[in-house]
Amino acid sequence: MPDQLGVVRAFVQRHVGETPVDDDEDIFASGYVNSLFAVQVVMFVEQTFGIEVTGDDLDIRNFQSIAEIHRFVLNRGGERLAV
Amino acid sequence: MSEHIAVIGAGTMGIGVSHAFAAAGHRVTMVDVSKPALDRAAAEIRRNVRTYPLLGARPEARPGATLESVTLTTDLERVADADFVVENVTEKWSVKEPLYRRLDTLCRTECVFGVNTSAIPITRVAALTDRPDRVVGTHFMNPVPLKPLVEVIRGFHTSDRTIAFTRDLIGRMGKASAVVEDSPGFVTNRVMMLMVNEAICLLDERVAPAEEIDRLFVQCFGHQMGPLATADLIGLDTVLYSLDVLLADFNDPKYRPSMLLRRLVDAGHLGRKSGKGFFAYDLDA
Numbered sequence: 001m002p003d004q005l006g007v008v009r010a011f012v013q014r015h016v017g018e019t020p021v022d023d024d025e026d027i028f029a030s031g032y033v034n035s036l037f038a039v040q041v042v043m044f045v046e047q048t049f050g051i052e053v054t055g056d057d058l059d060i061r062n063f064q065s066i067a068e069i070h071r072f073v074l075n076r077g078g079e080r081l082a083v
Numbered sequence: 084m085s086e087h088i089a090v091i092g093a094g095t096m097g098i099g100v101s102h103a104f105a106a107a108g109h110r111v112t113m114v115d116v117s118k119p120a121l122d123r124a125a126a127e128i129r130r131n132v133r134t135y136p137l138l139g140a141r142p143e144a145r146p147g148a149t150l151e152s153v154t155l156t157t158d159l160e161r162v163a164d165a166d167f168v169v170e171n172v173t174e175k176w177s178v179k180e181p182l183y184r185r186l187d188t189l190c191r192t193e194c195v196f197g198v199n200t201s202a203i204p205i206t207r208v209a210a211l212t213d214r215p216d217r218v219v220g221t222h223f224m225n226p227v228p229l230k231p232l233v234e235v236i237r238g239f240h241t242s243d244r245t246i247a248f249t250r251d252l253i254g255r256m257g258k259a260s261a262v263v264e265d266s267p268g269f270v271t272n273r274v275m276m277l278m279v280n281e282a283i284c285l286l287d288e289r290v291a292p293a294e295e296i297d298r299l300f301v302q303c304f305g306h307q308m309g310p311l312a313t314a315d316l317i318g319l320d321t322v323l324y325s326l327d328v329l330l331a332d333f334n335d336p337k338y339r340p341s342m343l344l345r346r347l348v349d350a351g352h353l354g355r356k357s358g359k360g361f362f363a364y365d366l367d368a
Contacts, residue, residue, distance in 0.1 A: 017294045017362075034308045036226065039134040058137040 004049070005070045011044050012066050023067040028060070038063055045069065051076045085109050086252065089162035089190075091182065092171035093117070093124040093155070095318065095356060096199055099227025100169050102128045105152040106141075106228060107256040112154045112161050121155040128153065131228065138229055163189050167252060169197040169221055174324040176203065180211060187212040195245055197221035198236075201321055202268040202276070202328040205238035215240035219249050222269055225316060235260045236269050267332040268325065275313070276325050280341055282310035286361070287343035293361045311361040314344075315354030323348050 005023075012021055016032040027033050041063045042053050051073065062072040088104045090097050093115035101113045101124070115121050132149045136142045143149055154161065162168060168186060172178050179200070186196065195217045198208050209218035220236025233253050237246060246262060253260045263270050282296050291299075297309020314322050323345060329338040347353075347360065354360030 019294075019298075034312070035138050035229075038137045039131070042134050042137065043130070053134075055142075058134065058142075060137055063137075 004073055005066075007048060008070045008073065009066050011041075011048075012069070015040070021066065023070075024065055026064050027066075028064055041069060045073060049073050049076075084255075086166040087112065087164060089114065089165035089168040090171065091115075091159075091162075091168060091186075092173075093120040094171060094173075095225060096171040096223060096227065097169075098124045098127050098131075099225060100171060100199065100223055101153050102131055102149065103223075103228045103256055103258075104169075105149045106132070106143075109152065110154075111152055112156060112165065114156055114159050114162060116157060118157055121157070125150060125153075125155055131226070135226075135228055140228055159185065160189065162186070163191070165190060165194055167195050167197060167249075169199050169223075171199045174201050174203070174321050174328075179203070179208065183208060183211040187214065193217075195219060195248060197249065199223055201272050201317075202325040204267055204332070205236045205241070205265045209238045209240055216242040217245050219245050220265070220269065221249060221253075222271060224271075231258055233258050233260045234269055234271050235262045236265055237262060238265050267329050272325055273329065276322060276329060277337065279310045279314045279317075279322055280326055280338075280344065283314065283341040283344050283361075286311065287341055315360035315362055315364070317354070318356055319344060319352065319354045319360050320348050 012027060015037060016027065019032065021027060021032060028035065038060055045051050046053055061068065063069050086109050088109045088111045090101045090104070090111060090113045093113055097113060097115070101111045105111045113121065113124060128150055132143055168190065170179070170182065172182060183196070192214065196212065198205055198218065198220050199222060200208070200220070205218060205220040209215035212218060215238065218238055219241050220234070220238065222234035222236060224230035224232070235246065235249055235253070250260045267273065268276060285291060285296055286293055293311050297311050300306045300309040308316070323340050326338055326340040351357060352359045355364050358364050
């Protein structure tokens with residue numbers, strides 16, 4: 001079973017930089033990333049997990065923390081991990 | 084009422100301007116000398132139209148409708164019947180000068196030219212044409228579809244009618260406009276470029292690392308992004324060329340670009356668009 005949470009953590013941490021980010025921390029409210037990062041997260045989720053993000057999915061609450069991103073991936077049945 | 088908007092330059096600003104005008108119901112022709120740049124522009128508009136509702140933008144009424152309104156071409160002749168031109172090419176006089184001379188002979192007499200330059204005075208650009216009354220500065224902010232305000236710059240000869248037409252066009256895009264008088268860098272960039280340059284100097288002098296410099300501005304002052312990330316977003320080449328204009332026009336050494344900035348531009352590290360600037364960016368994301 002691929003470590004999806006680990007992959008999400010690594011992606012977010014790579015964009016935040018050196019400051020450690022807790023899984024439940026709102027990365028936008030904390031100022032670690034700006035709003036344009038939300039677009040990058042959508043692309044990441046689609047390309048890494050084979051999920052199509054559509055319509056109602058485009059709610060920033062689905063992407064505002066590592067835990068929320070992971071929860072979204074699990075709910076949408078994302079299984080593919082890019083090599 | 085729908086106008087034919089010509090957007091010259093398929094870089095970051097041209098992409099955003101085209102997207103915003105097309106989403107507002109206008110027919111857009113985007114022109115660039117590079118076919119690969121136009122292909123990238125189409126892909127980015129498609130991506131942004133889909134994802135910007137995440138950031139509060141209105142979704143498309145019908146999928147694909149926005150991009151359908153944008154004609155992408157390398158043929159400048161296609162803008163001959165345009166009502167309004169927005170020019171967003173490289174911030175270099177050697178590129179802009181021949182372009183405006185050609186546009187002036189190509190476009191209808193009534194066509195208004197919107198100059199989306201970073202720092203070059205609008206009056207200077209207008210002097211390249213026989214229609215200085217119909218040349219106006221239209222300083223759109225990045226990302227164009229999401230920013231609510233446009234800086235409109237009145238050149239020496241820009242007419243009240245041109246200002247009114249431009250403000251109306253911007254208003255119908257759902258944006259507001261602030262009219263300022265012509266001066267190198269206008270209001271926004273004259274201050275912004277100085278601030279960004281000082282942040283780069285701090286980095287070069289090893290006062291603090293890049294992440295810490297930006298974090299101070301974001302968490303202490305509530306900026307959406309710090310000065311170094313902002314520079315990466317603008318493009319380090321654009322920042323450098325803008326500072327060069329400010330230095331040449333004001334002849335004031337406070338605008339002297341940081342040597343670190345020059346080195347990074349010489350090395351091809353232009354920020355977000357090249358994948359590396361003060362920070363690294365995943366170009367596929």
